[in-house]
Amino acid sequence: MFDTAVYRELQDLLAGRLRTGEPMKKHTSWRIGGPADYYIEPVGREELQYVVSFANQRKIPLTVVGNGSNLLVSEKGIRGIVLKIGSGLARVATLEKDVVAEAGAKLSALAAAARDNSLGGLEFSAGIPGTVGGAVIMNAGANGSSVGALVREVLLLDLEGRLYRRDGEALNFSYRSCDLQREPAIVVEARFTCYPREKQLIQEEMEKFIARRQSTQxxxxxxxxxxxxxxxxxxxxxxxxxxxxxxxxxxxxxxxxxxxxxxxxxxxxxxxxxxxxxxxxxxxxxxxxxxxxxxxxxxxxxx
Ligand SMILES: Cc1cc2nc3c(=O)[nH]c(=O)nc-3n(C[C@H](O)[C@H](O)[C@H](O)COP(=O)(O)OP(=O)(O)OC[C@H]3O[C@@H](n4cnc5c(N)ncnc54)[C@H](O)[C@@H]3O)c2cc1C
Known part of the structure; x- marks a missing residue:
């Protein structure tokens, strides 16, 4: 589905960062997957919004990926645009008992920020190798907890490029699922509510979970x-x-x-x-x- 006009327009917009025929095996933890027609890693929100509305206007299929740690990509690969939400949208900040993270931040960076600010609740996630966006969509969890229980609010982008907010409670998180799996929306940012806990205790628990993974996985x-x-x-x-x-x-x-x-x-x-x-x-x-x-x-x- 390669189209020269689309290529030129995207290449101009992305100042040469557009990749075509990008092997998805480079972007999945399984190291498996054929080519993406167009592969883009947005450097910020504005670019993300622009690409999403561009795809919508031109009716180009859009696939969003995070760290690719829960994905099996076929050998024929992915038609249209693959948008990787990664380091261009990876800010993490704390606000009293909350931690706010952009979707491309690693889940480990979110948990580390919480720990460094003596905020408990995310210890369970130690060793889960994904992004915040992927973790919200999958309701990633382990050790009896999952991210959904902490999500206070998410900032989403619809396919027309409009931002909107939803309360965590409205997303119906359940085991490895939430309503966003059935909604054409991109997670841009999420806000997690934690609780005060001693940093040392958080660190010890995270180390214990990581050690257990290393011996069982x-x-x-x-x-x-x-x-x-x-x-x-x-x-x-x-x-x-x-x-x-x-x-x-x-x-x-x-x-x-x-x-x-x-x-x-x-x-x-x-x-x-x-x-x-x-x-x-x-x-x-x-x-x-x-x-x-x-x-x-x-x-x-x-x-
Ligand atoms: C060694 C290992 C251990 C793991 N252990 C666990 C575990 O204990 N518990 C657990 O729950 N999972 C585990 N996983 C699976 C995986 O890490 C999680 O599912 C993780 O949350 C996926 O995040 P990701 O960024 O890699 O998402 P991806 O695999 O890239 O994508 C997953 C889904 O989310 C969608 N998506 C990603 N980002 C966005 C976004 N910003 N907006 C909209 N949609 C988006 C994708 O379209 C796709 O449908 C493990 C994986 C590995 C390799």
Missing amino acids: PLRMPNAGSVFKNPPADSAGRLIESAGLKGLRVGGAQISTLHANFIINLGTATASDVLALIDKTRETVLARYGVELLLEVQIVGDA
Whole structure:
């Protein structure tokens, strides 16, 4: 869907920073994914707004990504514009008991800012490798908590390039979900309400969570965290492991021998390899335990 006029216009606007045919494997934690027609990392809000309304006016499909740590991008890649919300929108500030962060800030930077200001509540997130925007959309969580419980307000951008605010309560956060997953909106900023807590205690708890991850997750190999959501009152990893699937391989993808809900890229994995492992896992767990596993990772790109 490459279009010379669109290319010229975007290139002018972005002062040479537009990338075409950008391999998405460079932007996903799985290190998998084909080309994005147009790839843009906005340097600020104004540019973000401009690109979003440009895409809307020209009817160019738009895909928003954060750190790519929950994404499986197909080999054919993504048509239209991929907007990566990252370091150009990454300011973090504290306001009494609240921490306000732009969507491209790392979740770890948000938690560090809270800790440095003796604000508790975000300890659980230590070691989750995403952006604030991705964390809000996914209601990222661990250790019995999730970000949604702290979100007081979000600043959103609609596809016409207009900013608007929504209260956290109105977003219906639930396990790895919120209403924004079904709304054509881009998270620009989020405000989290924390509570006073001693810095040292926050730090110790975060270190404990990180150490636990290091011993239970295959962090040395490219992965996207948990592939499946946990079924009610059970664990996807437990079901996959007891179905005997740990270590199963398709091409360059393998179900981790350390944590059965992780699929690792051994170096040459394609999206099709991962999808084949996903299908095999779902079929086996359904046949053996009658449980339908639902995906936590988001699949994007042309099939
Ligand atoms: C080693 C590892 C461990 C992990 N552990 C956990 C864990 O404990 N708990 C957990 O919940 N997750 C975990 N994850 C998954 C992942 O880190 C989270 O889902 C994270 O919140 C995704 O953020 P991201 O910025 O990478 O989003 P992406 O993967 O880039 O995107 C995820 C979704 O959010 C959308 N999105 C991203 N930014 C925006 C925005 N600004 N506006 C609108 N939409 C947006 C994308 O379109 C996509 O649908 C883990 C992943 C890895 C690799």
